[in-house]
Amino acid sequence: MRRRSRSPRGEGERLRDEILAATEKLLISTGDADRVSIRMISEAVGVTAPSLYMHFPDKDALLFAVCQAQFVRLERAIEAAVRDIDDPVQRLHAMGHTYVRFGVEHPEQYRILLMTKMQVTRDDFEAGTIPGVSAFTQLLRAVEACMDAGAFRRGDAFLVATGLWAVVHGITSLRISMHGFPFVGGTELLDHVLAVQVKGLAP
Amino acid sequence: MRRRSRSPRGEGERLRDEILAATEKLLISTGDADRVSIRMISEAVGVTAPSLYMHFPDKDALLFAVCQAQFVRLERAIEAAVRDIDDPVQRLHAMGHTYVRFGVEHPEQYRILLMTKMQVTRDDFEAGTIPGVSAFTQLLRAVEACMDAGAFRRGDAFLVATGLWAVVHGITSLRISMHGFPFVGGTELLDHVLAVQVKGLAP
DNA sequence: GCGATAAGTTATCGTCGCTAGGTCAACCGG
């Protein structure tokens, strides 16, 4: 077993980062959180298993931290995808596509964050304290913009945004769970559902 | 440990049924498949752990069998919910509500069947070989009925049905994963999203 | 009654998440 030299005094954080990096790598390569063990991670880092517990209270917290970091990138990706688009409806489409692609490309992270039990309140939700889920705030703004622009009829923007999220999450979730879904061409289903939503939300 | 008398010769199947029943019970009471162990199940049935492997190749198969049986009931529930409704659009609404309620009331079963990796092809899908997912066939018929009735514009019924499924699954999945979702009243979100879909699919 | 076989058992393997308690080096006040 390869050894790692001990970090100097104030730099225990360095190990923390290495653990996160190694965990993410293993999560991607195995594609299954249950098959990533504490012992595997610790060996990859070059440290013994109990050392991980200096930096994370338990395995769930470690996995969650990995996914949180990943989901911060989702936020950025959505921001980047939307930056050059003016039409609010177009923005919505771009956000949807970015979201689904992200989920499909990081299935295990997506699963841990959004397909297992968690305790989230509406406050967490609106405040955007949960990274990645705070991409929802961007969605909410986009819906309001659609209403302001007259593309959507006026109404409860939160409800509309939640509905759009559910739609996009539904497709993402099924694509992650069922290999081969949706059995029709790649983005065809997403395009269709988004188009139907937009049409149904028109004044 | 309570003992169970051995089954007579051709009736090993009886134990199988008892295992299924006990597993379902534990699945409901714990609310988490990871917290239902082979040893717990076997003790509940009054048998030793390895005996379960006479009837199921592994734990996954056992859990899957439990969920399959549950999902057959979903099909029946949907049939029952729809039986007395003539208007095809109304039928769609009823199906959606029945589906979501079923998922929320049997979260662990729903999760195992539709929120973890599985290998499903479009053939399985259309043939309805997977119980519960074969409720999809009923959905497909309902969509075709909506098109025939002129409530929906003509088009790819399979695509439309898949979209509706994704929508309803999205809400179900999020309600299972996030305690408190959707933060608005019980069926408000579902009603809204279904209404938007219906409006968007109109000619 | 008797061999065959179905229906279980006992014993055990390797792995898992996690903890208690120790070691050892880096720093700090005197």
Added chain:
DNA sequence: CCGGTTGACCTAGCGACGATAACTTATCGC
């Protein structure tokens, strides 16, 4: 320069897990 403190790890091991190999025992047709 030195003794104590403390942060960064380690060794050893617990209890539980899924699963397997090999044994026993009850029931059956004959």
